[in-house]
Amino acid sequence: MKKTNKERELVELPLNQILAGDCVDVMNALPNDCIDLIFADPPYNLQLKGDLHRPDNSLVDAVDDSWDQFSSFEAYDKFTNEWLSAARRILKPNGAIWVIGSYHNIFRVGAALQNHGFWILNDVVWRKSNPMPNFRGKRLTNAHETMIWASKSESAKYTFNYDALKSLNEGVQMRSDWVLPICTGHERLKNSEGEKAHPTQKPQSLLHRVLIGSTNPGDVVLDPFFGTGTTGAVAKMLGREFIGIEREDAYREVAEKRLSNIRKFDRAALEVSVAKRAEPRIPFGQLVERGMLRPGEELRSMNNRHKAKVRADGTIVGKDTTGSIHQVGAAMENAPSCNGWTYWCFQRDGKLIPIDILRQQIRSEIREHAN
Numbered sequence: 518m519k520k521t522n523k524e525r526e527l528v529e530l531p532l533n534q535i536l537a538g539d540c541v542d543v544m545n546a547l548p549n550d551c552i553d554l555i556f557a558d559p560p561y562n563l564q565l566k567g568d569l570h571r572p573d574n575s576l577v578d579a580v581d582d583s584w585d586q587f588s589s590f591e592a593y594d595k596f597t598n599e600w601l602s603a604a605r606r607i608l609k610p611n612g613a614i615w616v617i618g619s620y621h622n623i624f625r626v627g628a629a630l631q632n633h634g635f636w637i638l639n640d641v642v643w644r645k646s647n648p649m650p651n652f653r654g655k656r657l658t659n660a661h662e663t664m665i666w667a668s669k670s671e672s673a674k675y676t677f678n679y680d681a682l683k684s685l686n687e688g689v690q691m692r693s694d695w696v697l698p699i700c701t702g703h704e705r706l707k708n709s710e711g712e713k714a715h716p717t718q719k720p721q722s723l724l725h726r727v728l729i730g731s732t733n734p735g736d737v738v739l740d741p742f743f744g745t746g747t748t749g750a751v752a753k754m755l756g757r758e759f760i761g762i763e764r765e766d767a768y769r770e771v772a773e774k775r776l777s778n779i780r781k782f783d784r785a786a787l788e789v790s791v792a793k794r795a796e797p798r799i800p801f802g803q804l805v806e807r808g809m810l811r812p813g814e815e816l817r818s819m820n821n822r823h824k825a826k827v828r829a830d831g832t833i834v835g836k837d838t839t840g841s842i843h844q845v846g847a848a849m850e851n852a853p854s855c856n857g858w859t860y861w862c863f864q865r866d867g868k869l870i871p872i873d874i875l876r877q878q879i880r881s882e883i884r885e886h887a888n
Contacts (some may be wrong), residue, residue, distance in 0.1 A: 530737065533753070535761040535769050535776075540741035543762045544603035552607045552760070553676070553736035555614040556727060556748050558719060559600065561621045562586075562593045593622065597629045600741060605633055605669065607739070613638070613675040615727055617664045617719070627665050635667040638675070642694045643723060647701065666731070675731070681789035682730045691730070697722045706745050706771055714771045715745045724751040732757055734787050746772030753779045756787045797883050799876045801842050801857070802831020809875045816842075816861040817869055823849040825861070833861075842872070 530551060536543045587593040604614060614635065616626055630637065641664040648660040668675040682691035697720060704721065706714040724747050732738060734756035740748035743761030745768055752759035753776060763769045804810045805827060812829040825835035825845050832840055838848040842857025849855075858876060862869035 530758075531760060532737065532758045533749075533760075535743055535746070535749070535763055535772055537764065537766075537769060538762065539764055540762045541599050541603045544600070544607055544739075544741060547607045547760075549606055550609045550612075551737065552739045553609055553612050554728075554732050554738045555604050555608060555612070556724065556738060556740050557600075557604070557614065557616045558717070558740070558742050558744065559597070559616065559618065559622070559626070560587075560742070561619050561717070562590075563619075563621050590625070594625060594629065597622075597626055598633070601626075601629055601633050601635075604739075604741065605635070608669050610669060611674045611676075613666065613668045613673070613731055615664055615666050615731070617643070617662055619659070619662050623663045623665065630665060630667050634670060636669075636671040636673065638666045638668055639693050640665050644694055644696045646696050646698045648699065664727075676733060676736070678730050678733075678789055682726070684789070685726065685729065695723070695726065697726075706775065708767065708771065715768060718745055719747045721747060721751055724748055725755070728752060728755055728757060729789060743772060744768050746775050749776055750779050754782055756781055756784075796880055799879050800831060801872075803879065804872065804875050805829065805831050807879075809878075810863060810872070814863065816863055816872065818846070818849060819860055819862055819869070819871070821869065825849075 529548060587596065608614065614630075616623075616630065618626055627637070627640075642661050643664060644661045648658055651658045679691075683689065685691065700718045700720050706718060708714045728738065728751055732755075735758065737758045737760065738748060738752045739760045739762070741762045743749065743763035746761060749759040749761050749772065761772065763772065805812060810816075810827050812827055814827045815824055816827060816833060817824050823835060825833040825838075827833055828839075833842055833845050835845045835849055838845050840848070842861055843855050844857075846855035846857045846860040847853065850860075858873040859871055861872050863872055863875075864870070
């Protein structure tokens, strides 16, 4: 059996691996237009000066690693432009990127994204439900981080699983402010000395929401600042392919161990809610053609007040009205519009069954054939 273009592309990529080295060098070695989504958690350039102590004089384990230190804003901007340039080249035309940061760096990164031709879709505020307090009491508690979601270009047909995110949010449209806790307890990974394995480990809940909302199963997700592997762990669970890049040996070791214990969800669990407009369009006439409804068969309204008969050409005829299931339903209710699929029912064994059941049966057959 011949491989599809996508299957051939995937064979060429180092999928589900953590690649050692500088992220720019590693990305430059990948093919053009090969990545569906990039999630980047770059150094924040916190510019910390001196130790930070709690009121009891204990030392705060702050981010003071060498990888987060830059000599100037110019040096940080140069670094940002280099990795964004490499990232843009490997992103597919309809791909997208998420970048997370704090007030120290996110505004500079946002400007760089636009300068490189990315099209900003949203900025998302991750509001931490359990932030670290401001111990010195000289500023507001820093209780959020900002994520920028951008497509490769203004015309890109990026992935957005609107209904899936709405379902995650109890049926309410997902907003751009996400209230989620930082890593604590069992989720916070430790090294062999029992210390935090990484100072800025992101919670799985954050990556779950990002990947559910902006990727599909089988998509390739790249994280150029892999750290302890939260992106890879969530991608693996959700049936996405991942590529991680990490130059620090200690972080790679923790991430490899973490990923070895992750199991992919079963296929049924990977399905997410799909917008109705994305479903295949099924004409009412197809139900008649396939014998699911017969010409002359009577339909009744959901409230059982009105009736109409099915015609051979896929229209229906009611009292003084002929037309589509939507037109006749609207006329019966004296309404400007009507969703005929949920309005009309057929009778089986004395019960009224919405005709939409038959439409969903055909859609299910189409999905099974596609798989």
